[in-house]
Every structure is written in structure tokens, then in C-alpha cells.
Amino acid sequence: MCRSIKTLRPPMAPEVTDEDVRAAALQYVRKISGFRAPAPHNAEVFDTAVEAVAAATRALLDGLVVRGQRAS
Structure with missing residues (x-):
């Protein structure tokens, strides 16, 4: 579908900015x-x-629990 949208969750993207989230939404x-x-x-x-x-x-990314990642 949207091949230019990159994965934004850890560990694929260690830090996700609001600009990253907005670009994916756009x-x-x-x-x-x-x-x-x-x-x-x-x-x-x-x-x-x-x-x-x-x-x-943002709500999805903030709520995901990724196995092997420590909660912040």
C-alpha cells in the first residue's frame, strides 16, 4: 500500500519524532x-x-509494548 511509510516502532526506529509521525499520516x-x-x-x-x-x-506507538524493550 504505502511503501514509503517506514516502520516507526522500536527497535526499527529508536527515536520517533512528531515529524516522522506526521509524514506517515500524510x-x-x-x-x-x-x-x-x-x-x-x-x-x-x-x-x-x-x-x-x-x-x-502516536497513541499506537506510545501504547505498544515491544518484547525485549524496557518501558520508559
Whole structure:
């Protein structure tokens, strides 16, 4: 699907920034919507979707327990 989205969980990515999470969310929304950049009349819903996916991604990453990794 989104081959340019990299794995963001440890140990694949030792440190994940908000920029990494947002970039992955943006790629996902672009792929699903079929728009690289939405038309002005779709910009708000597109941006809202990117932020929602980024928030869900951050919640997922923050909640994962990876075997062999110490909890912070």
C-alpha cells in the first residue's frame, strides 16, 4: 500500500519524532484519498484527517509494548 511509510516502532526506529509521525499520516491520507494536495474546498477535511491519523499513530506507538524493550 504505502511503501514509503517506514516502520516507526522500536527497535526499527529508536527515536520517533512528531515529524516522522506526521509524514506517515500524510502519506496514508494521500494514498487513501488519491490526492497529493487537495483542492481548496477539500483542504480542511484533508488536514483534519492527517491530524487524526497522526494522533492515532502516536497513541499506537506510545501504547505498544515491544518484547525485549524496557518501558520508559
